[in-house]
Amino acid sequence: MFERAEMMYRQIFAAALAFSLPLPVSFAQAAEKTESKVCWSIYVGWMPWGHIQETDLMKKWADKYGIKVDIV
Numbered sequence: 001m002f003e004r005a006e007m008m009y010r011q012i013f014a015a016a017l018a019f020s021l022p023l024p025v026s027f028a029q030a031a032e033k034t035e036s037k038v039c040w041s042i043y044v045g046w047m048p049w050g051h052i053q054e055t056d057l058m059k060k061w062a063d064k065y066g067i068k069v070d071i072v
Helices: 002-020 047-054 058-064
Strands: 034-037 068-072
Touching: 047 058, 047 068, 058 068
Parallel strands: 034 068
Antiparallel strands: none
């Protein structure tokens, strides 16, 4: 009975080891984006976007980081 449990643990360990090894995968990198659009509507939780748009807070931060964010 213990031999069967030991064999099962060895198989689990071997599977875990095999899945933890890094695979040679090439990931495509996206180009850095400097323009974005944020769409919002009158809904609870989305209202801060309207405030940000009206007070030009987004423009202040966008200018600081050199990006353009259009809030519509």
